[in-house]
Amino acid sequence: MRANNTLRTTVLGWAVALLMFFPIGWMALTAFKTELQAVSTPPVLFFKPTLENFAAVFERGDYLKFTLNSVLVSFGSTFLALALAVPAAYRMVFHPTPRTGSTLLWMLSTKMMPPVGVLVPIYLLFRDAGLLDTVTGLVIVYALMNLPIVVWMLYTYFKDVPREILEAGRVDGASAWQEVQILLLPLAWPGIASTGLLNVILAWNEAFWSLNLTTSKAAPLTAFIAAFSSPEGLFWAKLSAASLLAIAPILVVGWFSQKQLVRGLTFGAVK
Amino acid sequence: ATTVTIATVNNNDMIIMQRLSKQFEAANPDIKLDWVVLEENVLRQRVTTDIATKSGQFDVLTIGTYEAPIWAKQGWLAEITGLPADYDLDDVLKPVRDGLSYQGKLYALPFYAESSMLFYRKDLVEKAGMTMPEQPTYDDVAKLAEKMTDKAAGVYGICLRGKPGWGENMAFLSTLINTYGGQWFDEKWTPTIDSPEWKKAVGFYIELLKKYGPPGAASNGFNENLALFASGKCGMWIDATSAAGKLYSKAESQVADKTGFARAPVAVTPKGSHWLWSWALGIPATSKAQPEARKFIAWATSKPYIERVGKEVGWASAPPGTRASTYANPNYVAAAPFADFVLKSINEANPNDATLKKVPYTGVQYVGIPEFQSIGTQVGQAIAGALAGTTSLDDALKVGQAAATRAMRQAGYLK
């Protein structure tokens, strides 16, 4: 009976996993087809893989530059958001005031403003501050955009850190900053890492601000992919290649840190 | 080196330009080109935000005949002056040049220009035992479509734009409405979308597509149709002349040697039955690298550039529709059997007289006022809804009329 069960679970588990992954896998496969193979019916399953799509994509834009911008922007904004959020969450957890609850809720509510509604104001502000098409500008926007969620997640993680440890530090003579730096950060590391990772993913995939606030110097991969979304002629294969290139880095990062993500969340968000 | 930031559409011709621009950089070591290649709608939105807020992010903009005069009026574009002597501005086709001018001054240089025409599958027409007139009527089109359609084989008689947008379905529909004797506004700027002409034209369009069109027609734009036609799924397709180059390229089209062409069909009147559009390069007034930018756009729209494309990429891919000299080039004419045709269409298209009745606006497939983007898109959406079958034709036109009236009233055209 047990063996039967395991078999069923295995089949079901793998079926679901493959189903979820299928569009991505199919896209990856298409990236190695010629354009005509990409649109042919019935779909071609066996073919001689070609790299010409990738060559075309590389020729069209400086992939490395876009990737570098994506990395800078997503990691930069993550560091900035964490730098702002860690002290804030520390205080909310370990020195709560009667207003802490409402502050947290208010922070979340700032996320509810649709970006399109404030594009022009932000655009004008950025223009005047000279932040248009700068990595700094995007870093600021993403950091602020994700700050509420980062604070919120850190808040739940920090709640799991036994307060006695910080108090022991205080008796030992640690300042508030030392408490955070020497004690809290190392202790809540898994939580901080998974919060950071979530932030990186969100920043990496953000397409609205990146398209509107950058032109070329600071444009990340979301802008790169926008150049492929529907050019003239057959473009399925090239689009797939470009898409594959655009998501590959984050997919790799995501897969490697998948355990971390699970662990972090286990440790905090849902107890 | 001075950096020139160029915003352009991800169309093939521009992509070729990007590729060849290395030669420009090599020739001008003090100029560095920075490319921002975006999909058309994104580009338009991006560029408009930038220029309207005078942010000066770009030095070269890719704009169309719709934007050029409007933006020039706002003083957003730098006038094109001081072109090199060998540029030969007179070689540039006059209708195209006029479309990019405001009050007699030129504000952008055309990169390529297009009109619309009908593409068809010679083999299918033959199989149907019919012939394609040089100037078909829409009734002919309907008949042919019926004969060609073979859904089981995945062949659909007619492919037309259905994706909503003033530059998508409404571009084609405007020409259809024009030739049915309709127009966007009467002389007092009152919208006429609920007029019988509209109803007839749009009704014809919907029925045609529903019967003989491919599934998902309501979300097909130029590119989708190009792909469909190229993969042999369409019998006929009425769209931009610039598609011809691709359809005749063996590498990109499964039907390269079976494609025929005819003039854009007509109904009641030949006026406004085919459009005029050009993609052009302009320089924002806020650009800090105007001389360098000018140097570049002159290069990219010059005779030598066209020749270079012809030689290095293939003559069929040479940017069409801008220069008389292109059409005088035997190489081009040999590679592009449709060359004459296109030239004639472009020369005949008249944005200033595109409708049966008199109208206060210019433009064949658009209305040259800023509010048109909004109106065109909303009407386009309503019609797409009707095409998809979610609303009735009458309702769609009613909605369109109401939206247009609202917008015109808000903009102060109507009291």
Place this chain on the structure above:
Amino acid sequence: MAALTLRNIHKRYGGVHIIKGVDLDIADGEFVVFVGPSGCGKSTLLRMIAGLEEISEGDLAIGGTRVNDTPPAERGIAMVFQSYALYPHMSVRDNMGFALRLAKVPDAQIKAKVDRAAQLLHLDQLLERKPAALSGGQRQRVAIGRAIVREPKVFLFDEPLSNLDASLRVQMRIEIARMHERLGATMIYVTHDQVEAMTMADKIVVLQGGVVEQVGSPLELYHHPRNRFVAGFIGSPKMNFLACTVRALGAQGVSVELPGGSRVTVPVDTAGVQPGQPLTLGVRPEHLVEGERAGSGTLNGQVLVVERLGGSTFLYVDVNGETLTLQVDGNSRTGVDDRVAIAVDGAVCQLFDATGVALTRHDRHPLADLGRHRAA
């Protein structure tokens, strides 16, 4: 000097009054144990002394200086937390040296001090380990070591042994007692464990509801509880309480009638007591004897439960509907349902009035004023 003085200390959280005016003097080098039911404010008091909680009202002085507003690190205090609160990401050595490092003590000196403390606590072999790789008892010692290296004037312990299993507890209890002797520092120790309180304290402070019920040496509390609460709280198993009625007053004390009719005379002051008055008689399980004895009162009952521990046996006896606990010899053969007579010796009993206050005993128990380890 490390004497502590608490004067009228109060603590309020918002509207809740937690500590309601505590006065306490703790001499230099004394070992003071705080006991009391859960939630009575033991930890709060300790944390106020440590400076982890603000004092709402009153004065706290350490070594004669008022320290209400001194930050924790400057009070010359070290605290051992119930959960040890070791820094899990630091080695034992770093844990112990952390305070010194923060105080910018030179590395060589830190090393010397940590090594010395580690030797004292038999931790020398474990200095490079992380806390996760230590057993409970070892962690306990690291927590103490972390306190020692700072050479504090005052040690605070908050239920430090409550996480350990029985045998480790006994062992650690003895080690802390020895350390106190060696270091001579003042120690304040919170526990809910009877045995720890009785065996370690110079002085026990019994708290209830934020108020000090009684302060005294362990045996003073055992033999001379001030009220019924203290009497019931100190001693295990718990003291038995019986309703009784005053029958006579005399120089010998108060004679009361027990349930069942027999009488005992308890040597307490008769002031304010009247014949016929209902009182409560308290007698500890270890002072009840099976069988009848001359000169003792007698209770009769039936055995409900017998608990044999080997060395001793507990009998739970139903006497007129109330359950009395007796501690008898391990070899007793009394079994369930047996009827037994119980001798009650008035000399070792307590009497409490209706408000729970104990009547003053004539005599003082000879051990009541004994220091913890000073010979009589």
Place this chain on the structure above:
Amino acid sequence: MAALTLRNIHKRYGGVHIIKGVDLDIADGEFVVFVGPSGCGKSTLLRMIAGLEEISEGDLAIGGTRVNDTPPAERGIAMVFQSYALYPHMSVRDNMGFALRLAKVPDAQIKAKVDRAAQLLHLDQLLERKPAALSGGQRQRVAIGRAIVREPKVFLFDEPLSNLDASLRVQMRIEIARMHERLGATMIYVTHDQVEAMTMADKIVVLQGGVVEQVGSPLELYHHPRNRFVAGFIGSPKMNFLACTVRALGAQGVSVELPGGSRVTVPVDTAGVQPGQPLTLGVRPEHLVEGERAGSGTLNGQVLVVERLGGSTFLYVDVNGETLTLQVDGNSRTGVDDRVAIAVDGAVCQLFDATGVALTRHDRHPLADLGRHRAA
């Protein structure tokens, strides 16, 4: 019938051998306690009986039927988990009625059964509360109640009281004992608490490293431990162990020389023992007496620590570098650093050979075969 039989039960996790062949007979209605050091396999054994772990090898029978492959719910067993494992989102009533609801018992019947159990456990007032709103003791009772309503033939308890504070533990201990009497069900109880094991069990099973060290009544283990491990594990404070040397063998038993030179005779079998052989003498703290006594061996030492509990006092005495624990009267005045003589009565001592096995005693302690609450 609810007798349990374990025959050569093994448990392996992957390559790790956890339970190494356990044989055990548990009679219907018996109260069996499993004790042993942490990690010895107590919980594993319990969980195998419950059906929560597969049995790797061997046979488990309940009421004479082999149940190795019977799912947990059909074994007629109820388990009370260490953490209670109450369903936090259900009210007390729903928690208790859950099993019946799953068994599709009619609602009215569920209500009746739950009400009856609640009354028994004094939970009637709390039936609508969620577990979060209950005190530890109340939760404990709900967990038991959840077990009771199913009217199981066998109850399993896994350290059910370990989360409670001392006074509540005493109270719950007695309640479980009473319940056992009332229900007459077979109960298996895991604990690491000395007092619980001694007072509740009909039979104690001492486990170590997956092996049964000894099975017997509490007092049998106390008085007749089979080896040094059991002797040290049963009884608190722990038995003292002293190295000694055999000096003479006789009808009285084995005469050994203690550190310091005095001799005692322990009434054990002399088989296999030779003069000059080193043995270990075990003697419990409560069997050591202060002062010299005729007919007893004498040890001399110096008091290291005195722990006064009121009713009794523990002396920790250094005897030739080893620390001995003595339990003496609460009124003893012996203080730290006092030199004391300690009388060792050979009759209550144990002797262990070099492998730790106890030498068989001549006599059997009169209480050793006593049932828990059956009168002698």
Place this chain on the structure above:
Amino acid sequence: MSQTLDSSRRTLPLVAPSVVVLFLWMIVPLAMTIYFSLLRYNLLDPGSRGFAGIDNFVFLLTDPAFVTSIWNTVVLVGSVLILTVVGGTLMAVLFDQEFPGRGVARVLAIAPFFVMPTVAALVWKNLMMHPVNGLFAWLLSSIGLEPIDWFTHYPMLSVILIVAWQWIPFAFLILLTAIQSLDPEQKEAARLDGASGLELFRFIILPHLKRAISVVVMIETIFLLSVFAEIRITTSGGPGTDTTNLTYLVFQFGLQQFDIGSASAGGIVAVVLANVVAFFLVRSVARELKPGA
């Protein structure tokens, strides 16, 4: 009290930067948006700028697309929430079980979360759901059925499917970790009580997941309210206004028509609506946020 006040004073500098920047980030654009919403302001026609009073709001609220867009927003958010929570829960239960290759399978299953919305929409639109070239069309026609024209006939459903595909892994991840935090003894207790697999799920696991589910709902709602790329790429809000949600409507005003005045009015309305949603939502998870929780 004094403790609270004092420590709050001392640690105020720690929280202040976040609060201040967030406040600025919120208030400056918001103030400008409110200001613009009261102007006649078309980017393409800067000359005609002037005070418009509440005209923009009237214009917006009388737009027939407005009500539709609110309804569409609700439908989209609601359906995706249901799909992701249900799907995520089922997957969490499935992947909580041990089976060979579980690690790899889990990685595959969460992959969609790492894909940019733009890419996701493009892939689904062109490779999967395309009525002519798409894989679904081929699958259907190869079993002799008429291919479904997803974006024409089931536009909202298509968008919902795509968005749900992207967000299921997120729900799955959080719920999986939540399931793993369920006290195993509780499950065992239920097994002893005779619960079958389904009963175990319904009576024990599901109630345990309540809190995690509210967390998922909370975070997802924030993101789902502003779903945009998927719609723009697949249906452009159509056909008609069938898939125009509030964000897309505001986008149309602001970035297709460059009517900043109306777009700002739309933004304000969206903020108000979002906060109404947030208010109810937050109520339900507020317990988790309370400092004492």
